[in-house]
Amino acid sequence: xxxxPGPLVTLEVHDALLAARAAGRPVLECSLxxxxxxxxxxxxxxxxxxxxxxxxxxxxxxxRTVYHFDGVAFQPVARFAGSLxxxxxTEWGPPTFEIDGIKxxxxxxVSPYADAERKVGLIQPRGKLVLDTCGGLGYFAGCCVxxxxxxxxxxxxxxxxxxxxxxxxxxxxxxxxxxxxxALRLTEGDVAGRIQELPAxxxxxxxxxxxxxxxxxxxxxxxxxxxxxxxxxxxxxLFHYTGTPNKLTSGRDVPNExxxxxxxxxxxTEFDGDGVLAxxxxxx
Numbered sequence: 001x002x003x004x005p006g007p008l009v010t011l012e013v014h015d016a017l018l019a020a021r022a023a024g025r026p027v028l029e030c031s032l033x034x035x036x037x038x039x040x041x042x043x044x045x046x047x048x049x050x051x052x053x054x055x056x057x058x059x060x061x062x063x064r065t066v067y068h069f070d071g072v073a074f075q076p077v078a079r080f081a082g083s084l085x086x087x088x089x090t091e092w093g094p095p096t097f098e099i100d101g102i103k104x105x106x107x108x109x110v111s112p113y114a115d116a117e118r119k120v121g122l123i124q125p126r127g128k129l130v131l132d133t134c135g136g137l138g139y140f141a142g143c144c145v146x147x148x149x150x151x152x153x154x155x156x157x158x159x160x161x162x163x164x165x166x167x168x169x170x171x172x173x174x175x176x177x178x179x180x181x182x183a184l185r186l187t188e189g190d191v192a193g194r195i196q197e198l199p200a201x202x203x204x205x206x207x208x209x210x211x212x213x214x215x216x217x218x219x220x221x222x223x224x225x226x227x228x229x230x231x232x233x234x235x236x237x238l239f240h241y242t243g244t245p246n247k248l249t250s251g252r253d254v255p256n257e258x259x260x261x262x263x264x265x266x267x268x269t270e271f272d273g274d275g276v277l278a279x280x281x282x283x284x
Contacts, residue, residue, distance in 0.1 A: 006069040007032035007039075007050055008077070008169070010089045014061040017041070017048055021057070033169040034066070035093030064088050066095060068167050077167050079160040087164050094170040097137060097161065104136060104211070106274065113170055117143045120207065122277050123237040125149040128204035131231065133191045134219070137165045140207045142172040145183045152184045153203070155191040162188060192218045198231045206232055209241040213254055220258060225265040229280055238267065238278040 009017075013030050020028040020043045028041045032050060042049040047056055058067065058074050066087045067074040078086035086098050092111030097104050105112035116139035123130070126148035132141045135156035144152045156162055165171035172184055187194065206228055210219035218224060228238060240262070242255045259269040259276050267278035 007055065008034055008167070009058065009061070009067040009074055010034070010065070011061050011063045012089075014058055017043070017057060021045065021048075031093075034089060034095055036169045066167075077164060079163060081160060085158070085160040085164065087168060094139070095137070095168060097164055099211070099215075102212070102215075105139070112137075113139050113143075116140050117147075119239050119241070119273075119275065120144055120147060122239050122272060123205040123207065125205060129153075129202070131198070131203040131206045133195075133206065133208045133228075134210050135165075135186055136161060136209065137168055138171040138186070140209060141184050141186070142170075144207070145172065149183070153198075154184060154186045155189055155194055156186065157188065157190040159188060162186070192224060195224070195227045195231060200230050201233045202231050204233055204236050206236070206238040208238065212243065213252075220254070220261070222261050222264060225261045225267075229265040229267065232280045234280055234282050236280045238262070238280070239272070239275055240278065241275040244274045 009032070013032065016028060016030050025043055028043055029038055030041060031037060032039045032041075039050055044054075047054040049055070055069060056073065061067070062076075066077040066089050068077050076086065078084060083100050084098075087095050088098055088103070089095050090107045090112065092107065092114070094111050094113035096107050096112050106115050120140055120143040125144045127150050130144050130149045130152045132144070132152055132154035135141060135154040138154065141152045141154045208219070208228070210216050213220050232238065240258055242258050244255075255271060255276060259271070262269050262276060262278045266281050268281055269276050269278045271277075
């Protein structure tokens with residue numbers, strides 16, 4: 001996992017710091033890395049200290065926001081460059097992220113990391129070369145490495161999302177890609193175009209977790225599914241996250257559309273939870 005460059009503060013941590021100060025307590029045990037570990041914090045009247053460094057109390061702390069220390073003050077882990085991209089804490093610990101208020105990972109019933117573990121398990125990654133089409137916070141890729149994948153090629157086209165994962169202690173550590181043979185290679189680029197550069201039959205399994213159809217329709221197209229089939233070896237497995245949109249309100253049945261196009265590309269398909277599990281037929 002990634003080592004965040006400094007403490008991360010949420011409303012839960014902020015309130016605990018203020019409560020400890022109000023009670024006159026000299027120290028506080030809390031998590032400064034989104035519940036990955038516990039830390040001991042020294043409480044002072046104007047500042048609090050951790051690992052030999054002092055930090056200010058936040059003047060304003062919003063819910064559903066993660067703050068990082070930029071060397072002077074705490075700032076939200078968020079960027080705006082056409083879209084607002086923001087790291088969002090969860091009750092589970094591992095955060096999700098939002099683009100213009102749209103949540104990118106499921107969190108209602110399960111931790112987004114546990115959800116990724118289950119889905120990665122479907123493609124049985126041990127010993128395999130895995131293509132991770134839309135890297136996001138890296139939970140799919142991290143679970144692949146943890147479950148014994150030989151190598152993961154991960155693509156993420158948004159540099160702001162890559163910045164988020166650099167501050168997220170639950171995202172894969174960059175050191176995984178620095179020691180040959182690299183377990184994980186993250187490439188900043190749009191997989192819709194970059195997939196054409198991959199050799200035919202060069203991967204054993206694929207994880208495809210695209211943004212919703214209205215944002216990235218090209219990643220649901222027949223041409224893209226044909227490209228996935230081209231790079232996947234025979235009998236290779238694919239998990240495609242679709243979500244569970246209500247066709248009565250959305251006007252379309254996205255999971256069925258996905259399954260139909262995958263079958264045209266040469267896959268056998270079955271629905272599994274909020275996605276489609278597919279196997280490349282032997283004849284393609």
